[in-house]
Amino acid sequence: MEEPRVREEEEDEDEEEDGEDEAGPEGALGKSALQLTAEDVYDISYVVGRELMALGSDPRVTQLQFKIVRVLELLEALVSEGGLEAEALRLERDSLRQEVRALRGEAPPAGGQVDLGPDKMVVDLTDPNRPRFTLQELKEVLQERNALKAQLLLAQEELRCYQSGLIPPREGPGGRQEKEAAVPRPRSADHRKGERTIMKKLPRCPGRLGQGCKAASRRPGVEGTCVGQGHLPPRPPTLGSTMRRMSCTQGQPCSQLGAVKGKTKDKKIWY
Amino acid sequence: MAKKTYDLLFKLLLIGDSGVGKTCVLFRFSDDAFNTTFISTIGIDFKIKTVELQGKKIKLQIWDTAGQERFHTITTSYYRGAMGIMLVYDITNGKSFENISKWLRNIDEHANEDVERMLLGNKCDMDDKRVVPKGKGEQIAREHGIRFFETSAKANINIEKAFLTLAEDILRKTPVKEPNSENVDISSGGGVTGWKSKCC
Secondary structure (H helix, E strand, C coil): CCHHHHHHHHHHHCCHHHHHHCCCHHHHHHCCCCCCCHHHHHHHHHHHHHHHHHCCCCHHHHHHHHHHHHHHHHHHHHHHHHHHHHHHHHHHHHHHHHHHHHHHHHCCCCCCCCCCCCCCCCCCCCCCCCCCCCHHHHHHHHHHHHHHHHHHHHHHHHHHHHHCCCCCCCCCCHHHHHHHHHCCCCCCHHHHHHHHHHHHHCCCEECCCCHHHHHCCECCCCCCEECCCCCCCCCCCCHHHHHHHHCCCCCCCCCHHHHHHHHHHCHHHHC | CCCCCCCEEEEEEEECCCCCCHHHHHHHHHHCCCCCCCCCCCCEEEEEEEEEECCEEEEEEEEEECCCHHHHHHHHCCCCCCCEEEEEEECCCHHHHHCHHHHHHHHHHHCCCCCEEEEEEECCCCHHHCCCCHHHHHHHHHHCCCEEEECECCCCECHHHHHHHHHHHHHHCCCEECCCCCCCEECCCCCHHHHHHCCC
């Protein structure tokens, strides 16, 4: 009683079958195992049964018939099971295809093997030149560099002024004088020579530095140069003492330096 | 009392595509020197030069920006404080000229409204490789109402003139403060048009 049900199922599954059926029941025997359907098995059983009938009613034939029926039943079971599985797989394949199509539509195809989102980059951690620092870090380093550069320029400017004698080393009230006194000042001829050499390299001093500078004639050049007095102050400060004086505290009337320090501390000026 | 070594401090900014010669233009002006090796500026740098104009000592603090796109977030943060901006292109590089409008937009977006602008067509010594005619530079400058110079940092053409002109233009609209008369403050704030009668 199972046969009609199975038959219906198989017919629904593959319509191509119908065309092949027209080749007659014999055609089923010519099919490959993968093409075989339950229908074909019935055709085979029809053909085999017909030939067995022709052999007469020999008991050996009857015995063989039972075995053949059993084999055909097994074959039918295998074929219908295979057909159902194939149908299930086909359905699964189709739904996966749809899913893939949907996913591809959502995201643009990624270039590399790794699935990256848009605007992403792969970093090779073994590359010594790989990017390492953040924009913020670079910003900070550049700001610090530029602030230090600004301080250096101002310090150089002041150094020039001291060296060209525009600011007398003893100028200003007590606090600074004490500091200066604490600085040992070698006064050998060698030292003076060295300072003169530096002076030649850094001969210019921007004007408006003090009384001496105002009195000095200004060269009309672009720099608006303030020409030095042409002589060293009585006690030319050594580079060391100048540097030390530059590090004096802000509150002290350290001539230009007060301005220098105040300026560079003001972030607005140097960003 | 603190004594200043200058009367006025002007902050200038150099912008333009990478490789047009901004750093060289500045180096020529500040150190009167030229270097042929190309070293891309990292982010932002500056130089100081003191000039004298109309009897005033003016300290020019000139900021040199990196032209490369990757530094733009850093460099644009420096537009705000600039009183004058020099927009540089390379007369042998058509792309750098095309990008002028982009740089002008950047100025509009990030700089002060009354910033003094100037256009420079650099490398004018390389006339054999020129792709941007001088007239095109003049035209775009006229359209935007800004000054224009063709310069060469290498051959030292118009470099000092450009900087001094820009400084003069800023000076012209700077409120005059006499140290002895505090009340006298002839403010010419926003007097951008002052120079137009004089030139072009």
